Amino acid sequence: DAGVTQSPTHLIKTRGQQVTLRCSPKSGHDTVSWYQQALGQGPQFIFQYYEEEERQRGNFPDRFSGHQFPNYSSELNVNALLLGDSALYLCASSLDAGGSYEQYFGPGTRLTVT
Amino acid sequence: LAKTTQPISMDSYEGQEVNITCSHNNIATNDYITWYQQFPSQGPRFIIQGYKTKVTNEVASLFIPADRKSSTLSLPRVSLSDTAVYYCLVGDMRKTGANNLFFGTGTRLTVIP
Numbered sequence: 321d322a323g324v325t326q327s328p329t330h331l332i333k334t335r336g337q338q339v340t341l342r343c344s345p346k347s348g349h350d351t352v353s354w355y356q357q358a359l360g361q362g363p364q365f366i367f368q369y370y371e372e373e374e375r376q377r378g379n380f381p382d383r384f385s386g387h388q389f390p391n392y393s394s395e396l397n398v399n400a401l402l403l404g405d406s407a408l409y410l411c412a413s414s415l416d417a418g419g420s421y422e423q424y425f426g427p428g429t430r431l432t433v434t
Numbered sequence: 435l436a437k438t439t440q441p442i443s444m445d446s447y448e449g450q451e452v453n454i455t456c457s458h459n460n461i462a463t464n465d466y467i468t469w470y471q472q473f474p475s476q477g478p479r480f481i482i483q484g485y486k487t488k489v490t491n492e493v494a495s496l497f498i499p500a501d502r503k504s505s506t507l508s509l510p511r512v513s514l515s516d517t518a519v520y521y522c523l524v525g526d527m528r529k530t531g532a533n534n535l536f537f538g539t540g541t542r543l544t545v546i547p
Contacts, residue, residue, distance in 0.1 A: 324477070355537075360539075361539060362519075362521055362537035362538050362539050362540050363478065363537045364537070365536070365537075408475070410477045410478075411477075412477070412478075422468065422480050422483055423478075423480065424480065425477025425478050425479065426477050427476055427477055428475070428476070428477050430475070
């Protein structure tokens with residue numbers, strides 16, 4: 321049973337460019353959340369997708385957008401990249417049931433903006 | 435929002451039991467308490483989750499007092515491989531609203547030989 325997978329593993333972009341990160345959830349999971357983790361900090365919630373719609377959103381600007389596909393996989397898009405967007409981007413999947421808080425995280429995509 | 439407070443860091447010798455306490459004074463009735471472990475350059479890994487009293491699995495125990503305003507993660511007989519950052523979360527996955535899912539800065543546990 322494959323866990324959460326993310327691609328690419330590493331990415332280097334220039335300021336002002338756009339980037340798309342991809343996530344495949346754990347088999348059987350229907351909810352995908354995205355987090356940004358700066359060095360030395362805990363993960364910060366960006367948004368969560370369920371049934372192909374954004375259900376929750378953290379305190380991130382509109383430059384951060386996402387999408388969930390019918391197979392539950394998801395993309396995170398960041399436009400007009402800033403140096404401060406350099407971070408580890410984590411995808412987590414879960415099953416929308418009973419308020420359980422168990423999420424399975426992928427290994428992350430390390431984004432460097434130069 | 436039930437934010438949490440944890441010690442920034444802890445040191446322990448191999449083989450000892452480690453207890454990490456998390457304060458969450460504003461926990462809501464429907465909130466669960468969940469602990470994650472994170473190694474460098476990896477995603478967090480679910481350790482344990484509870485709602486009240488005590489929960490135990492093959493990795494850890496979670497103690498939750500009756501008022502649920504705090505919780506304690508207990509790791510029995512730690513080894514060097516338990517060196518990691520430990521995060522305490524409280525919340526209900528299904529609640530809407532921004533910043534419901536809050537990791538904080540976690541507790542950096544260092545296990546010493």
